[in-house]
Amino acid sequence: MKKGKYLTTPIYYVNDIPHIGHAYTTVAADVIARYYRMCGHNVLFLTGTDEHGQKVQEAASRQGRPPKDYVDEMVVRFMDLWKALNISNDDFIRTTEERHITVVQGALDLLYKKGEIYLDSYQGWYCLPDERFWMERDLRDGKCPDCGRAVDQITESNYFFRMSKYQEWLIEYIKSHPDYIQPSVRRNEVLGFLQNPLGDLCISRPKSRLSWGIPLPFDDKYVTYVWFDALVNYISIPGYLTDMGRFNKWWPADFHLIGKDILTTHSVYWSTMLRALDIEPPKTIFAHGWWTVEGEKMSKSRGNVVNPFDIIQEFGVDPFRYFLLREVTFGLDGDFSKDAMIHRINGDLANDIGNLMSRTISMIERYFSGIVPKPSDAATSADVTLEGSVETLFGKVETFMEELEYNKALGAIWEVIGSANRYIDESAPWALAKDDSKKDRLSTVLYNSAELLRIVSLYIYPYMPETAREMWGQLGIGENIASTRLDEGCHWGELKPGLRIKKGQVLFPRIEVKSSAGLQGRHQKPDVAAGFSLRPKSGSEDTIPIEDFAKIKLRIGKIISAEAVAGSKKLIKLLVDLGDEKRQVVAGIAAHYSPEALIGKSVVIVANLKPAKLMGIESQGMVLAASNGETLSLITPEKDIPPGSTVK
Ligand code: ME8
Numbered sequence: 001m002k003k004g005k006y007l008t009t010p011i012y013y014v015n016d017i018p019h020i021g022h023a024y025t026t027v028a029a030d031v032i033a034r035y036y037r038m039c040g041h042n043v044l045f046l047t048g049t050d051e052h053g054q055k056v057q058e059a060a061s062r063q064g065r066p067p068k069d070y071v072d073e074m075v076v077r078f079m080d081l082w083k084a085l086n087i088s089n090d091d092f093i094r095t096t097e098e099r100h101i102t103v104v105q106g107a108l109d110l111l112y113k114k115g116e117i118y119l120d121s122y123q124g125w126y127c128l129p130d131e132r133f134w135m136e137r138d139l140r141d142g143k144c145p146d147c148g149r150a151v152d153q154i155t156e157s158n159y160f161f162r163m164s165k166y167q168e169w170l171i172e173y174i175k176s177h178p179d180y181i182q183p184s185v186r187r188n189e190v191l192g193f194l195q196n197p198l199g200d201l202c203i204s205r206p207k208s209r210l211s212w213g214i215p216l217p218f219d220d221k222y223v224t225y226v227w228f229d230a231l232v233n234y235i236s237i238p239g240y241l242t243d244m245g246r247f248n249k250w251w252p253a254d255f256h257l258i259g260k261d262i263l264t265t266h267s268v269y270w271s272t273m274l275r276a277l278d279i280e281p282p283k284t285i286f287a288h289g290w291w292t293v294e295g296e297k298m299s300k301s302r303g304n305v306v307n308p309f310d311i312i313q314e315f316g317v318d319p320f321r322y323f324l325l326r327e328v329t330f331g332l333d334g335d336f337s338k339d340a341m342i343h344r345i346n347g348d349l350a351n352d353i354g355n356l357m358s359r360t361i362s363m364i365e366r367y368f369s370g371i372v373p374k375p376s377d378a379a380t381s382a383d384v385t386l387e388g389s390v391e392t393l394f395g396k397v398e399t400f401m402e403e404l405e406y407n408k409a410l411g412a413i414w415e416v417i418g419s420a421n422r423y424i425d426e427s428a429p430w431a432l433a434k435d436d437s438k439k440d441r442l443s444t445v446l447y448n449s450a451e452l453l454r455i456v457s458l459y460i461y462p463y464m465p466e467t468a469r470e471m472w473g474q475l476g477i478g479e480n481i482a483s484t485r486l487d488e489g490c491h492w493g494e495l496k497p498g499l500r501i502k503k504g505q506v507l508f509p510r511i512e513v514k515s516s517a518g519l520q521g522r523h524q525k526p527d528v529a530a531g532f533s534l535r536p537k538s539g540s541e542d543t544i545p546i547e548d549f550a551k552i553k554l555r556i557g558k559i560i561s562a563e564a565v566a567g568s569k570k571l572i573k574l575l576v577d578l579g580d581e582k583r584q585v586v587a588g589i590a591a592h593y594s595p596e597a598l599i600g601k602s603v604v605i606v607a608n609l610k611p612a613k614l615m616g617i618e619s620q621g622m623v624l625a626a627s628n629g630e631t632l633s634l635i636t637p638e639k640d641i642p643p644g645s646t647v648k
Contacts, residue, residue, distance in 0.1 A: 034462035048093030053226030103236035318464035373443035374497035554647035562595035579644020
């Protein structure tokens with residue numbers, strides 16, 4: 001067994017319902033935890049809930065209930081969500097648990113005895129929603145500099161942690177440990193923050209104001225500041241002060257995964273707290289980006305909070321997990337929309353991996369009575385290339401996973417899936433099957449496709465565990481994929497010929513969308529009213545008067561040049577001759593046409609469409625195509641007709 005890996009998520013406030021943001025960090029941690037286990041590491045993956053503090057006390061009192069009652073009920077929502085999302089956490093910390101409280105008090109006691117905590121009278125401004133004190137100079141327009149809400153002036157005696165004395169050490173530490181705070185933009189942000197003098201940290205709240213917290217061990221008139229309490233979870237659970245043998249096995253944590261909203265508390269408060277306790281800092285604090293919803297900040301008042309249970313119900317767990325990590329680079333902000341989700345499902349999942357699976361399984365069933373054939377003829381250069389692409393995948397995925405570059409790891413896996421689909425297209429097993437003399441070649445092609453799917457299942461298991469299990473089941477592999485080592489199972493040739501495949505459900509059914517959305521937009525618009533399952537509606541609401549149709553100016557255009565849009569798999573930039581003018585049109589057809597094949601073609605252009613930007617490139621029209629979801633065909637005139645001709 002290799003060295004242990006310790007991963008954490010933030011512990012979430014229980015006074016809110018879990019949403020896509022909470023799901024994001026937790027799924028990201030789960031993927032890395034599963035990946036490490038598959039690489040033979042012992043893993044401690046910790047998540048949990050932050051249950052003390054003013055917000056919880058107030059929420060409970062609004063319901064006229066004791067806080068503990070309230071948190072006991074609320075925590076279930078998080079636990080249920082993690083179950084629904086197949087989160088494989090090894091422990092779940094609730095800050096109201098005795099095993100945590102003891103350690104918080106132990107740590108406070110140690111710091112107090114070392115003179116790292118002192119009592120002082122303090123005047124400042126308090127932001128209730130953020131539970132943070134601010135100095136007069138910190139305020140922005142008299143409001144909380146973090147959230148912009150009103151602050152109350154407060155004077156009281158409190159206990160302070162001598163955070164300021166570690167400022168120089170922290171700057172030095174961050175500078176000399178480039179991996180400590182990631183990504184680098186966040187590291188620079190923290191270093192910028194540390195250019196201003198660091199104050200000491202108020203770590204107590206008088207019980208007269210807040211009773212729902214962990215009592216200070218050296219003064220029972222106070223409870224512990226919720227952030228001090230919460231951050232200690234990262235060491236209380238692996239055994240700090242209670243089981244130092246176990247603690248030393250896990251600590252320092254390999255990754256604290258957090259959102260960028262809580263960067264300061266982790267990089268400044270937590271680092272200095274650990275320093276004062278003589279504990280090594282974690283190896284990496286990674287602050288990922290922020291999800292918005294259809295371009296807007298998620299908030300209860302906007303009513304646009306994305307409930308992960310709804311998404312799971314509508315699209316399934318694995319597509320949701322896949323989407324979260326494929327759609328945006330971990331570290332950058334992301335935008336959620338059902339459109340984007342459907343686009344991923346229909347493209348990457350249904351078209352790419354789903355199609356590869358279903359055609360391979362169907363052909364093994366049809367041509368070999370459901371028995372995985374033995375590769376029988378000498379390898380061709382196509383076979384060697386396919387095998388080579390699989391053999392080099394491990395190195396790529398390993399590098400990306402170590403850097404938490406989830407979308408690049410998935411990109412590398414999907415490249416291999418794409419090559420396999422092309423390999424099948426080019427090998428044309430359906431044609432080989434018609435010729436008895438080509439039976440050996442047919443065996444090899446289908447064995448190779450099935451073997452590639454076996455290996456791909458291993459790679460996608462951390463992201464989509466249910467799908468990977470299903471794929472192994474359909475391939476007839478008896479072993480449990482969860483206990484298969486990735487580094488051992490990813491080598492070519494281990495699939496045993498003779499296995500009986502078990503044709504099962506389609507992995508990812510396509511989600512039908514209206515084709516009328518054309519090719520202009522990045523994602524075709526789903527019909528929300530119809531709940532994404534579109535059937536033609538009968539009745540007058542589906543018809544338009546001829547005047548409406550006449551508003552659309554359709555003209556014949558001749559494609560003069562075509563080039564792939566850098567960084568996009570879907571888009572091609574076209575220059576189109578419309579007779580009296582030339583237009584630049586960006587079309588999402590790269591999956592169906594190569595740029596070279598387009599030059600010289602006459603197509604139908606929507607000529608009076610408002611220009612739009614696609615990946616920053618202006619598109620001055622739309623090219624029409626017919627699609628049934630799988631095949632896409634440009635609409636071209638049946639006879640030779642000059643550019644600019646009208647289409648009616
Ligand atoms: O801050 N986009 O808890 P919290 C991306 N209890 N991630 C998001 C997000 C969004 N829109 N919204 C939330 C707390 N998150 C403290 C943490 S840790 C010792 C104490 C995720 O319930 C992201 O991980 O407000 C963020 O850091 C976390 O939820 C905040 O959760």
